[in-house]
Amino acid sequence: MLQEDFVPVAFDQWYHRRKQDTDGEFYRRIATQGPRSDFGQTTQGFYIASAGGELIHYNNNRGPQRIRGLMQNTLGLDNYWIAKPITDDAIDRQFDRSIPDGAIVVQVNAKVLGGYADPVNEYEQFMQAAIGCDNMWIMPVEARQLVGGSFTESLVQRIARFHLIDNTRGEPPMWRADEVTRAEISLNDDGTLHGRITLSIADGSRSYDAWLFGKLEVTEGRLTRFDIVVRGEFTGEGRWTRGAPDDPFPFAVAFRLADENDIAFSVCPQACKGHHPEYLRLASDE
């Protein structure tokens, strides 16, 4: 039903609440008709709307039966669906998170490997089994250095600070530069990577002590494999990632080159929300 009778679209509404452009204005036009019309607060949820911008249904309950019911109710309507396509002629550069020219997109997935108590309901069971998803960007100069056999420090820091995060239960906190207590990644001549990374906030209540192993391959001057696994002990949780296992718990993160046909290929790294300039920082900037 979702694929055939609707046009499904997914995005982080944090940007759309702020963007002063066509995209943001159209979102706010729809959302303001719902119960969450204060754009200084979250407006997250499921919206069913016409292409003309009329809100048909809103719900923030992720139960599949509830969502299916709203969709079925919508299909009984037939007087909303005539509208003109909107021309997207304005882009708010402040919140533009398009893939930088020439950057390589890496798919990043994280998982808690154990330690949870038995789930008390279906939702908790789902959350405990979740694989966190994100993208990482490798800048062109960093890719050239990888091809030349060097794992640049800016990439080491980007992995440590912005991708060794427990995003399996919601939006996680990133690591500040002074919370990286150790970050070493060595690239051998045969393309294998070995590393050791330890991260901790000042009081030690959130930390990650991990080992890294990976394999890179270069074909005809292009990076064709970027497979990495980081595994170690994690402690703590963030404000929006409550419900972690008791400390410490095993936690792993995997990296691989993203498929440009994947639906999430163009999604910007989560860290770009609050750390955009830092995220893009190169060794040459320091």
Add this chain to the structure above:
Amino acid sequence: MQLGVVALLLSVSLNTCPCLAQPVDENEFATLHRQLDPQDETWKSIPWQTSLIAAQNLAATGGKPLFIWAMDGHPLGCT
């Protein structure tokens, strides 16, 4: 088969395993790299648009309603 057994053992015992203090070896790397790929998850099969305006254009030309999944954190990303 062998990787499956290793994955099962990893999932039930890693939280108490002293091997967490050891480097990742080639076998564990292969197992975890495979385990941490959500490629076969159902939500990946839905043709989500990531641009609201592009979706509006499709909805307008196709005479269909929009189904908007708007979250804190990108739905196709961290949450």
